[in-house]
Amino acid sequence: MYRYDNHDFALVRERVAQFRDQVARWQSGELTDEEFRPLRLQNGLYIQRHAPMLRIAVPYAMLSSAQLRALAHVARTWDKGYGHFTTRHNMQFNWPKIEDCPDILAYLANVEMHAIQTSGNCIRNITTDQFAGVAADEIIDPRPLAEILRQWSTFHPEFAFLPRKFKIAISGTREDRALTWFHDVGLHLNLDAEGEPSFRVIVGGGLGRTPIRGEVVRENLPWQHILTYLEAILRVYNLQGRRDNLYKARIKILVQALGVDEFSRQVEAEWAHLKDGPATLTREEYERVRAHFGAPAYKTLPAGQAGLQAQPAGDKAFARWLARCIAPHKVPGYAAVTLSLKAPGQPPGDITAAQMEAAAQLADEFSFGEARSSHEQNLILADVEQSRLYELWQAAKALNLATPSVGLLTDMICCPGGDFCDLANAKSIPIANAIQARFSDLDYLFDLGELDLNISGCMNACGHHHVAHIGILGVDKNDAEFYQITLGGRQGSQARTGKVIGPSFAAAEVPDAVEKIIGVYLAHRHPDEVFLDTFDRIGIEPFKDKVYESRAHGKARPHPAEQRTEQRT
Numbered sequence: 001m002y003r004y005d006n007h008d009f010a011l012v013r014e015r016v017a018q019f020r021d022q023v024a025r026w027q028s029g030e031l032t033d034e035e036f037r038p039l040r041l042q043n044g045l046y047i048q049r050h051a052p053m054l055r056i057a058v059p060y061a062m063l064s065s066a067q068l069r070a071l072a073h074v075a076r077t078w079d080k081g082y083g084h085f086t087t088r089h090n091m092q093f094n095w096p097k098i099e100d101c102p103d104i105l106a107y108l109a110n111v112e113m114h115a116i117q118t119s120g121n122c123i124r125n126i127t128t129d130q131f132a133g134v135a136a137d138e139i140i141d142p143r144p145l146a147e148i149l150r151q152w153s154t155f156h157p158e159f160a161f162l163p164r165k166f167k168i169a170i171s172g173t174r175e176d177r178a179l180t181w182f183h184d185v186g187l188h189l190n191l192d193a194e195g196e197p198s199f200r201v202i203v204g205g206g207l208g209r210t211p212i213r214g215e216v217v218r219e220n221l222p223w224q225h226i227l228t229y230l231e232a233i234l235r236v237y238n239l240q241g242r243r244d245n246l247y248k249a250r251i252k253i254l255v256q257a258l259g260v261d262e263f264s265r266q267v268e269a270e271w272a273h274l275k276d277g278p279a280t281l282t283r284e285e286y287e288r289v290r291a292h293f294g295a296p297a298y299k300t301l302p303a304g305q306a307g308l309q310a311q312p313a314g315d316k317a318f319a320r321w322l323a324r325c326i327a328p329h330k331v332p333g334y335a336a337v338t339l340s341l342k343a344p345g346q347p348p349g350d351i352t353a354a355q356m357e358a359a360a361q362l363a364d365e366f367s368f369g370e371a372r373s374s375h376e377q378n379l380i381l382a383d384v385e386q387s388r389l390y391e392l393w394q395a396a397k398a399l400n401l402a403t404p405s406v407g408l409l410t411d412m413i414c415c416p417g418g419d420f421c422d423l424a425n426a427k428s429i430p431i432a433n434a435i436q437a438r439f440s441d442l443d444y445l446f447d448l449g450e451l452d453l454n455i456s457g458c459m460n461a462c463g464h465h466h467v468a469h470i471g472i473l474g475v476d477k478n479d480a481e482f483y484q485i486t487l488g489g490r491q492g493s494q495a496r497t498g499k500v501i502g503p504s505f506a507a508a509e510v511p512d513a514v515e516k517i518i519g520v521y522l523a524h525r526h527p528d529e530v531f532l533d534t535f536d537r538i539g540i541e542p543f544k545d546k547v548y549e550s551r552a553h554g555k556a557r558p559h560p561a562e563q564r565t566e567q568r569t
Helices: 008-029 033-041 063-076 098-109 143-153 224-239 253-260 260-271 282-293 316-325 353-366 386-398 427-438 442-448 507-524 531-538 541-548
Strands: 045-047 052-056 062-064 082-085 091-093 168-171 184-189 198-204 217-224 326-327 334-341 350-352 370-373 377-385 453-456 470-477 478-488
Touching: 008 033, 008 098, 033 045, 033 184, 052 098, 062 063, 063 082, 063 091, 063 098, 063 353, 063 370, 082 353, 143 168, 143 224, 184 224, 198 224, 198 260, 198 541, 217 224, 217 260, 217 350, 224 253, 224 350, 253 260, 316 326, 316 334, 316 386, 316 442, 326 470, 334 353, 334 386, 350 353, 353 370, 353 386, 427 453, 442 507, 470 507, 478 507, 507 531, 507 541, 531 541
Parallel strands: 168 184, 453 470
Antiparallel strands: 045 052, 052 091, 062 370, 082 091, 082 350, 184 198, 198 217, 326 334, 334 377, 370 377, 470 478
């Protein structure tokens, strides 16, 4: 993984000193709350429902074991003993004191971590595939270019105060696992006719209040021009993006307003002034960064599943774990392993200080001292010898990190929701816990097959509910918490948003509604079909009919708030 040089260390430590001074001036009254707000946000510090929240950057998902141990120390020393992984790979601490945050950031700077631009109207953390560098379907490792984008975007003077936040995702695999179609900019890496890296550039995607799949504005952009082309996109956005309306300020609204052809024309016109300029990437610079991502000291091991032959036969629990938590690796004899943060009763994405330290030890013992966080809110050990999988499983199981549900119904994405977030309309975590409890039978989950369920507590869609097979959105109706359900969303290369099935549900009704949806799927599916296959074949109406049958027959009255459609829904 990338290691800081003297310039990186100096930049991060100077930022900590600057922020320490800003906090002191705020405490003394020299800075008002309003003046302090943009300063703290661009250092990852929010004021949440009950306490401050500090968001730590995890660039393109990479974590060293030393960084995991440092995060554990922060959780234990300055928080309540745990942290939360977000859908952008980052770590959030929900209970630090504002006056302690400079000390936290100074401590993390020693292990090459920071909170720079994890909030604010700027370019946020660059995200990518959690299996980058090891994925069996990878065309180009995106991590060197993600690191180049990180360095370019950090403190870029033109883009510190954009109309709204700006998110970039990059994928180098055949199957998109980075949700690139729903980012402000999505980048698909490929090889051109000469075998050189090139980009498909997607602009104007996003979830939130107005979910929109992005549009392709450029095919086969040579890798040398990626920074200048992104700069052209951001200049057009900075110039024309809405600043008078928070809900219309994202670049997706601008692309829709101009039309993709006109937006592309303006970008190309701006790029004409930037192309081949000082920000053009050189081979030397690319190789300098790429050297940080060389392959670890892999052993020469048997190909295929030969390494698994030594594992115990007939162990059903281990077999389940192999089926759900192991991903193919491009190096023979190795596997990528997901450590699940979705144990029953645990808020999805939460991890205790003890688990962080234990995961760091597992990374040292099994995966060359490195781990990754995923936008599905799990941890990954990317380089595990197949012959050691049983040993790793036993260790992970003892740590409650081996729930064999990856890709299944209870491997849900869930934002912190109304338990923590000021923006939330409804709680997310109790809904997740109720669904986990209802669908706790592993045999049943395995029979259901691939099925994504995501939960967001508000329209900001931090839980990615729009792109789930079953999406749940918290809405506020007459000061009561209700939940809207969507069906048919999906990630990947065919990404699209789901469809709302109808009026929302009270919290106690949500598990029943999900169970009815599952019942329709089971009643209609053909052999070997997964949920999306059945949904695409039969459409939304059978699900809608079943879920609302009691209301249609007068057996249950809707909440009075159901008589009106509130704007926030």
